[in-house]
Amino acid sequence: MPLEMIVGAWVATGLTLLIFSFLYKDNPLFKLAEHLYVGVSVGYVIVKTYDTVIVHLVVKPIVENGEIALLIPVAIGMLMLTRYVPKAAWMSRYAFAFIVGMGAGLAIPRTVSSFILKQVEDTIRPLLSMTGSDGVTFSMNLLNPASHLNAIIIFIGVSSVLFYFFFSIEHSGVGKAVARTGILFLMISFGAGFGYTVMARMSLLIGRLTDLIEFSDTSYGRPTVWLSLLTVGALFLLARRGREQPPDIH
């Protein structure tokens, strides 16, 4: 087994156990791992951004292809840093104006097309497909998301939820019934979302536990066993020290 894998197993196991120690209570071991996580993640993002943006989008195209125009976004980006000079901070507005204006401009037609018209089309079109050249057809198979029955249910769901969030009309009479149907759909969706999230987290937990079981092997030097003992011992000592010292009320 290569040395870097053995060291890696010890480090990964140690960090996993430090985070899991939070299940006992908030403690210095968890805080240590938490801050290390933030530090490593930020460092990783900085390196990746440097590699993607500075090296591959700015330096290489300018040096190798002579794309001098790329100095313009660099200059706009530099304007952002004027935020640190109080007298020149207003110049950063140019950079924000450029980004926000461009983002808004790009968003309008694409959002209207993909997220509004396309969604409305996908809700209505299956209903229209019920009437064809050979008369009216209707499929009742609930397990097929493309069936006509499901198309009607989706149409009712979309309309009632949209109506529920439409406050320009008072929700009374028929409107109240439609709004309540919308609430029912929303609750089912929230429940489904919750159940799905729980199972996704469980899957991550299983992944971490699988790693811990794998790293309890003798080929790695049993880091799971030794580091578990060490973590429990450290938590015990910290708890004892906490009992001996009076709480700081200031």
Place this chain on the structure above:
Amino acid sequence: MIFLRRQLPLLITLVTGLLFAAQYYVPHPASEQMLTSATKWLQIVGGFALILGVTSLFHQHAVKIRRQEAGWGYSLVLYVGMLGTIAVGLWTNGKESVEGTMTAFGWIYNYMMVPLQGTMFAILAFFIASAAYRSFRAKSREAAVLLVAAVIVMMGRVPLGEYLIPLSGDVSSWILNVLNSSVRRAILIGVSLGAVALSFKIIFGVERSYLGGGKE
């Protein structure tokens, strides 16, 4: 001066906004080229935005260390983790592996970032479960519907659930593909309408909060 400080940024927003909104409706190679370049420009400017965020983090923890405030040791750990990762990343040119061999940067990613991130999200499973215990009591009809949907979806996602309730897999798929997707579609339409309205407000200078405060 008021023109440079307040009106010119609004003009830039108006021009870029209208230009890129119009670009979508111009099916010409030059228009496509403009979009490609602009996307690249946006990425470059966004890279500088990261500098703003990171320097703020640097500053906040540097102050904590300098003043030796409570928990300054953790800030030191954060600094060591960040600077160490940056140093190793630059040394390996930001590559996790070279010709199939893991680099030191790849080692940090595989043996530090992945376990830390995975465990951090995994412990949420416990907190979600305890939150569910507190909030999932079927106090009303709506709460009961939420509870039943959650249980069916959870049961339908694991073999044991499908073994105990044979229909749970199919019902779970139906809930996710039909009922859930109809709600998501409605919410997407609503959110998109709001986003479009906000974009128009930004382009025409009604919404100006992105410019920040200041006297002018």
